[in-house]
Amino acid sequence: MTLSVDITEERILAGLDDEQREVASNLTGPMCVLAGAGTGKTRAITHRIALGVHTGVYVQQQLLAVTFTARAAGEMRTRLRELGAPNVQARTFHSAALRQLQYFWPQAIGGSIPQLVDHKAPHIAEAARRLRLTADRALIRDIASEIEWAKVSMLTADSYVKAAADRTRVGDLEPQTVARLFAMYEDVKKDRVLIDFEDVLLLTVAILEDDPRILAEIHRQYRHFTVDEYQDVSPLQERLLKLWVGDRNELCVVGDASQTIYSFTGATPRHLLEFPKTYPDAKVVRLIRDYRSTPQVVNLANKLLESRRIERNMPDPTVRWPEPLHLISQRETGKNVEFKEFADDEAEASSIAKRIKEMVDAGQDPRSVAILLRTNGQTEAYERALSSAGLSYQLRGGERFFQRNEIREAMMLLRAASKTRSGEPASGTVAELLMSIGYSAKSPESGGATRERWESLSALVTLSEELGSGSSEGPAASLGQFVAEMEARAATQHAPQVSGVTVASLHSAKGLEWDVVFLAGLSEGLLPISFAKDQAGYDEERRLLYVGITRARDFLHLSWSLARTPGGRAHRTPSRFLDGLRPQSLGTSRHYDAASSPRAERSASRAKTRGPVRCRSCGKVLDTPAERKLKRCLDCPATYDEAMLEALKAWRLETAREAEVPAYVVFTDATLMAIAEDRPKDMNALAGISGVGESKLERFGEQVLKIVNEYA
Template sequence: MASLEDRILAGLDAEQRQVATTLNGPLCVLAGAGTGKTRAITHRIAYGVHSGVYKPSSLLAVTFTARAAAEMRSRLRELGAGAVQTRTFHAAALRQLQYFWPQAIGGSLPGIVDYKAPLITEAARRLRTNADRATVRDLAAEIEWAKVSMLTPESYVAAAADRGQPGGLDTITVSRIFQSYEDVKTDRQYIDFEDVLLLTVAILEDDERVAASVRDQYRHFVVDEYQDVSPLQQRLLDLWLGGRDELCVVGDASQTIYSFTGATPRHLLDFPAKYQDAPVVKLVRDYRSTPQVVHLANRVLAARRPEPGVPDRDIAWPTPLELIAQRDPGPEPDFIEAKDDEAEAAEVAARIKKLLAAGTPASEIAILYRTNGQSEAYEQALTAQGIGYLLRGGERFFNRREVRDAMLQLRSASRTAADESVPQLTRDILVSLGYSNIAPSGGGAVREKWESLSALVGLADEMAAARVDADTPFTLHAFVTELEERSASQHAPTIQGVTLASLHAAKGLEWDAVFLVGLSEGLMPISFADDQAGYDEERRLLYVGITRARVHLSLSWSLARTPGGRAHRRPSRFLDGLRPAGSSRTQGTARAAKRKALAGPPTCRTCGTLLNGAAERKLGRCGNCPAGYDEAVFENLRSWRLQIAQANSLPAFVIFTDATLMAIAEANPGDLAALGLVSGVGPGKLERYGDAILQILGSA
């Protein structure tokens, strides 16, 4: 009979086996989407533990989401290495901070802020600065970026010179609010999640006893999704290592989609130079997707070219990994052009209904979009077809009442349960809460409750099947322990229903069928991507979306926002050369419009004379020429602006000046991309007010 170590290595391909058997020293794993990176590193850890190279308590595996950490923990448990610590950076740092705070600082650790918004609102109020909800959200994101980039309020101003204006505020104002926010936290004895990392770094730098204690415990480190490491996280990792090189990193620069949070692939790309003896193993065999999906994903990255007329700031584009499909062939990706958003959503829902009829489970279908605001049309279209769905980012699974009740009953039963089938015990216990083997025919709350209980039964079946060959029996107590760990990390089991999610939220997930929707200029790439780095990130985001699909892939866009609206939209530039020729009836591109706007001195579009002053340039005509807009539209825009200004206690001109409203009325843009080209409509205002403005223009 093969040894346990041999069984751990069985089934790995040549590159995965190289990862699993390289146990000492630095190791860099470049792993493309769907290439089995989690399998490779969990088998590496388990092989190291069972061969005696690793002591389970001396290895720390770090990833970026609680869900990913929980999945890794479950796999390690199945491989007999459940004692290995698998945590997010924040969870690992918080545990160390809680343990060492009394001896390093003294007293109790301050409370941790769950939401920054109330404190930022108070910080702005102290400075007599009005900040609406959208501005507070933008400020929270900017402060988080600054802190993970290890910037202070003072150093922020210079570092953020080219980051635009969050919430429409200049860098000096943001810096002052940043400092005021830190003061509010100090006054109320709070710290935030970024402070957890910063304070851990500070203690490790300042107290050699603490640093020595941490380094004595952890001798080996594994970091997953290394392309998403921020400067602050890298600093913490360096302190954990203390100059040692027992580090395995895994990542893919082509899946860097969180740069706005401070993530950078620089650490991954520089790893071979930093550790010159480190082996670099490339995982390129794609086990997830069909050759047709893989081919399209490769082409999206290969088609990258510098964007004409935009700042590049010497942006590097590392050579992407070229994936090699391992699955059998499947259908070619579909490209869908719809006349408007409503028609696009209806067509997607109709195709999903056909997939369901053909046997694809609803839980294996996803609709992915660029912004959360796009979900409503698809919710309505799926409802009209009688198709259930779940919105990622909605109520958390383990917070649902029926799930909490189920866990209570399972926990109580686990104390006296006999040595019986865990799946059958789970079914018997959950019957009292409304579970049955047959789904209810209706919808609403009854169906949602059944779906939750069914997901728990499905997880029991899945775990029992995975533990068939395990050395220890699968008990109800083990199942309850798994549920409690999943609850702590919000690692929910699969629920039947079509998934609606943003492209960012879909990272790390996969489905049999994926619909990438709203792929038009202004949404993909998003309208506020205005330099090479921004366009590159948007291309990577589309690549991530494509690689979520196993078999069926549809890419769609619409020509107009509303039924009967003007067909001003065009498909995403990233689809050029990929979609069928002649699939779009629109003329011109947003890029051409930008280049035209930048060419030569501004002249009146009516009489051709040179324009004087900002107002004339914004309107594109001189003061002597007649207005080219509908007065009723202009007045509707002014009325809307007044309501917004009064609701937020702001002067009306802070929302938009009259000249900008005139320019909007004259341009009469049909979508966000066109609206973003109007002078005076920056990225922040476009995101905050864009949909409302288009609604006013569309109803005129």
Template sequence: MESIEERILAGLDDEQRQVATTLTGPLCVLAGAGTGKTRAITHRIAYGVHSGVYQPGQVLAVTFTARAAGEMRSRLRDLGAGGVQARTFHAAALRQLQYFWPQAIGGELPGIVDYKAPLLTEAARRLRLNTDRASIRDLASEIEWAKVSMLTPEGYVAAATAADRGEPGGLDPITISRLFQAYEDVKTDRRYIDFEDVLLLTVGILDDDPRVAASVRDQYRHFVVDEYQDVSPLQQRILDLWLGGREELCVVGDSSQTIYSFTGATPRHLLEFTTRHPQAQVVKLVRDYRSTPQVVSLANRLLAARRPEPGVPDRNVSWPTPLELIAQRDNGPAPEYTECKDDDAEAAHVAARIRDLIASGVPAAEIAVLYRTNGQSEAYEQALSALGIGYLLRGGERFFQRREVRDGILQLRAASRTPAEESVPQLTRDILASLGYTSAAPSGGGAVREKWESLAALVALAEELSEARSGGETPFTLRDFVSELEERSASQHAPTVQGVTLASLHSAKGLEWDAVFLVGLSEGLMPISFADDQAGYDEERRLLYVGITRARKHLSLSWSLARTAGGRAHRRPSRYLDGLRPPGSGRTQAKPVTARRKLAAPATCRVCGTTLSAAAERKLNRCRNCPAGYDEAVFEGLRSWRLNIAQENSIPAFVIFTDATLMAIAEANPADINALAQISGVGRSKLEKYGEDVLGILGQGDGPA
């Protein structure tokens, strides 16, 4: 009879098996996109547990998103290693900080602020600095970069000058240093800490208190770090303190997928791992099981085509030799390249192709539209809606915050207290039927369809988990399913919801779909206009690489020559497509985009100065693709409120307010009803129905009724 260890190793290729059976000493896994890195490291942990080399409670697996950590925990449970801790850096550090704070510092841990903006605004006011929402957001990002780079306000100026950080928020480095210190003072006065402080304080306690450090090191003996190319200096510091000089460390990463340098992430730790750990074994995972040979070939050629950009500062940027992926899947269709007249034509073309794919049998949940900036989503929302195709915005309302999902979990929890003979999937169907679930999807769209899709996602998850855990020693029960849902809710590890995904390239990292549409691939968007040195252009190339490697089978790349219908065709296809796209698919030579002259016309973009012609853009007073001047949290709060109202009244969300109107409200941040009435799209009847709710969300009223 096959042992459990043999079952764990079954199905792994030679390189994955090498990872799974290398249980001690430093190990560096260089894993390309789609090569099964999560499979390899979870099987490594499970193999170590079942072979007796690891004690489950002494293993800490660290990754970068709560969703990825939740997925890893779920896989480990399926492999019989449920006692292993899988967390983000922040979650692991916060847990330790909460536990050790009373004995190391004394008293209660200060409150953690969700958003820096209010405290930064207060700090700017103390210094009598003029700031707006857009500059506060930029300054918050700059302070986050400084803190994860372990800089103090005093050390910021020299480091920022050396790194050529420019003038975020329109402020020089010396002024930012003063603002940084004032922000820290405001936090101290209010007894708050921010997310970076969680890591910094944990580092401080581990560094200063040998008893705490010894306790943590006694608890955790083996470490696994995923996405190691995205580690910041601060995260590396806390990892070093956890290790305490030991070398029981496995890191997994790919320098070609470094796309978060602006947050302080650096692939340096991955690239220099064997220098720091000379005894480390290195395993390369290059067999791509995700994508067809056609997709893999394009991804390889994109990286191989990298050349120094002429006429831009290089700052001694290195380009590590990328992993060359080897496709393992059967052949598929060739990538499509489409040049369109304008943005709306591009969106209409993409929506039509999506309709055809769905008609051919590709599920809507297996299709994604990926773009460089969130401002590009509106055209695709409208184009898909016009064809009756459901979609979901990644980064919009969280799945577990939806009313029907919360109600469903409550009913499942209540039912789990009573023994039942039916299977978990059947019980889930029966229980959710009282909330509107049916075996067949409702006709039409709107709130009814959105509600059904949420409930259907819970049913599908019950079926998936029941099948995955059917071979366990104990049967999979409804109580087990409720526990899984509660843990997923805490980590925002949402199940798959039917609908085309609209997402930015950054937010698509770690995900995959059968069909991917990469849109807006023109100069100024890919690469983005503010990429101005070799490092910036290289990061944009890696970002496009990440987008390409999200596709399993169907891949479409498109761009438009003009922003609006009838507009001047001044755009050029992305330089990264030169030599990759076939002849005849558009222009052949991409040139860098120069700064546009601000036009002295009444309806012009307040960011770039381009004449505005689309109604939605005139409403926002800026181009659709120019940076927004609003707090993302405020905008998402408005969207969540709108969705709840739409579901309660069974009406389409856009009937309440369009996305363009919500953006205009978020950017204007009206202080009262009269100011709100001045915003285009807010008529008298909507003002009477929703005015107080909106002001409440903005913090200018009593709150939603």
């Protein structure tokens, strides 16, 4: 029996890197996984769950894995099924809460559960009419977002006014007016016996807090919990999670504070960052090996976070900026990152569409290409440009795949056929059946509705061929198994990928990746967006760009335009976040390789041989950015000359006073300590120290070297 368990354990752990293996092999107690983009976090936690199941540490039905999108939950279930753990529940917070609410409602409240509303808009409009207020569609949408923020922040209409004092106004409405609309909206729902998605969480929390018997039943049902994208939890979701977990500590959380981009909905990375304080015995593992993107893309992403500064607005020291994970690409050198400036939006969209057309004609799969934009309002120009270039495309965030008429028709046809042809292979059979409702192997030349219908059916056929071909992880699917898979996907809105270039907002691109990514419209006023007014807002926008950059696997193109319309006034400027990243000369196509910037060129020989950074004192592999900067464990004795460090600090203080900036703007304490320990002899050596950027090297390099040489 022991030999069998050992073989199973090794099979599940095979292929994981050291850090992923550490996550997967620690099965009990609290765990916090700080996972950068593309570092294989889903792989690590699904293998952890599978190992726990196969070794008997976990009972499948007693583990709940929670994530934030139906697509991510569907992907997790698929991986767990392939790893032999098909009965583990992987759900979104809302899905898990709704299931519990439906089950416990009769005994906790009695009667039937109220109907769940899909959209708040008509009920907010009714609330506005009752209050004799005028509200257009845009304002109603903004009010809905504000009410959602208030509810996940656990605010009532009464407590909202004080909490909203520092928030951006909703239209031109006073907070008191929004509070009245909030209260009336709740009355409208009550009159019509309705609940919304936030109510699902609120009511589940209320039932669990009010009824110890139901809470005890939850505790008996679930013994272990895994939460993905933990940086995105709201206060309400965290409260529900605490109830689920109780006084136990079998909780594994995974996240990255640098990918917090939903603060406007109430999400906060505070719970992730404070997890080691909440659970002092928690195991903390950092995943920093990036398997997704080329070194060029990864280096640019790192540099964006490490150069967090606002040229026009000095950083507010009261706004917390957690030290980001410094990712290390595990891939071979790839294509240079491209930067390009255009005269206007139309020229930018047209050029990008032309470039994509050339790539597709050369063999690039259009499904592996994405155009990412800051707002949905920017998509129209790209839709026109792609259509003119003869390219199909899909808009993320549009009509749900399984609600399309052609998909409903196809599913009815496939269900009926599976009753008599269930055992036939999915590959080939699905395509044959769908030909009766308009599918053909060749795409139509026309666009519009005909093209969209074909693309939807084509997505089903493509998925049937993928599942029907079999793999090392499972046998080929039959028609009956394919229909069952589609039913499961429909229940969680886990749609197959539609053929065509993806056009999406940066927010909707979270959790996705493409071979080729075009980040367009990167100008001031769009990124950062014009309504970002303070340091917290600018930081959120920086993180949003970081998420966009890290979606690219092989090729990344960043662009902006100087004017909105052809012939318009060229008053725009590139995004402040591109300062220090893009070439300074403009006007023509630029090719910029973040891996061969002046600083990187100085340290090229070091980068080529860079492996794990070891402590200069004890030789231990260092795993935190602060330790890697100092090149020693924080617990090991310092090796710098105290007099040299004090001289550097005195020089920094004088320099900061002359510039009227905080001392840390010149150099942080950690950077000065690293300089004092490394004792650089020339500019190249100084440039190799983390925290010494090109601008600081030019401004302060000679002064710093003079002090170092005096004491060395």
